[in-house]
Amino acid sequence: MNSVKWLIRILLVFYLSHFSFPADTISLHHFIQDNNHQVIVSSGNTFALGFFSPGSSRNRYVGIWYHQIPDKTVVWVANRDNPIKDTSGILRIDGRGNLALFHKNQTLPVWSTNISTAGTRNSVAQILDTGNLVLVQNDTREAVLWQSFDHPTDTWLSFMKIGFNLRTGLNQVYSSWKSPDDPGVGNYSLKMTQGVSPQMVLYKGSNPLWRSGTWTGKRWSGIPQMTQNFLFRDSFVNTDDELSFSSDAKNASLITRWVTKETGVTQRMIWNNEAQSWIINAVPTEQCDFYGYCGPNSYCNPYLGDFECTCFPGFDPNHPKHGT
Template sequence: MNSVKWLIRILLVFYLSHFCFPADIISLHHFIQDNNHEVIVSSGNTFALGFFSPGSSRNRYVGIWYHQIPEKTVVWVANRDNPIKDTSGILRIDSRGNLVLFQENQTLPVWSTNISIAGTRNSVAQILDSGNLVLIQNDTRKALLWQSFGHPTNTWLSFMKLGFNLKTGLNQVYTSWKSPDDPGVGNYSFKMIQGVSPQMVLYKGSGPLWRSGTWTGKRWSGIPEMTQNFIFRDSFVNTADELSFSSDAKNASIITRWITNLDKVALALFTRVFS
């Protein structure tokens, strides 16, 4: 009888370790499975992370979208050029501490954060209310190991950057989807160009379609709408370590996103309806 009680306790601990977790976290013991329709949701219910199929496609992707906007509005895609053809996908932390997307019965990952984690392999992935998916070293240091904001797709959210980390070589470029049914890297890109006078440029293939003009100290010369009454707080950084531009709405009740579309960069505004 004692052995039966011991077994029940072990099973109960395993059950609780898998199902009692923060709603915004993926850990070594908590993963999300596509066939169970599982998602994680940021603490303020602003963003969700899970599996989805775009448009009329049946392909499956891991993405981030606004949690409380009725029409699913995807702002980031993990495996955008490597879809899964069925609902066997599993997103989890692997034994090396990376966030990894696997397909059932496959040994190679479909997608991974693919970073070298020194010291501890005890990491967790968390979706934040900013829309940023972060991989954190889960110890007293809580060191940031990787973030989706450093690897954008077609959507530029508040506090994201466009440009270069000149120390690491990271170049944050926004690229269009191929089509509404395919989030793969399309033919349009929005990027920062270096030089004596850095600018933001929209490209179709390798050909520029639009330029922001140079930074005047207060605004881009080619965007006269950037006045004192502009709805954004803007930050342009040009140092030996970084060349970047970021922006966020002055009014916290407005949710903004810039989208590199099939033929343009568009600005979408949402009034915050979340509690």
């Protein structure tokens, strides 16, 4: 090999090693552009991060979706209330070390992780096989500066939580999309309540629609389907530092999600690979599931026929024709 070819090879190796990057990472030298149809994909090909348009909309959003499920199933959206109207979006590490979404040549970001402690352009963003997007320091990859799991949209995945970090004030709430064409914050939200008997509550605006009941030590009292749970590892934490609930798939190959829908229900979904479809369980499913359906002095029994509501002893129905 002559000296010229040798020098070219050395320079090429140096160039590729200096500017190469993992396929799951956004760094200072690697950003993704919407007009180039670029995405990053987690190391196990489970999740992808990139630009998308929901439903029939032409608006552009940055989101995370399952990489190997045929229909694009989005589980997280960055700029859900701030869409970009064209394909000029760029997602990159900015000068302060934050992951930020920019529109055309504008200097102010459309969306940003906005962490004041990032403080360095050495940050990298990485999409993990759990579906979590993390911002870390490139030299250590240990301390997580920011993560999407702390800022959920409508979808609850394994290893995510619902509830409160009582030290930092973080409140993990799952809010519906406005519509299948608009991932903006919708009318419905699934939250953990605080107090003597914490429970999960589905709200429409500020009005409760459904509640899980209190934690019995093994399950939520209002979800009898949890009695024999062979698929999920459920954990309820109530300490001075944290009030939370998590429900993780015991089998890592199980694809599952819990979605707060714009239709006013929350759905637990499991992917059936053979049928190429989701197995869905939803609440509320019947009238007795709705919060306060029978009023304060009666109880609801769905097996009573036309009149599900029965007054407690000592009380009479306000509406005899309806049984309450």
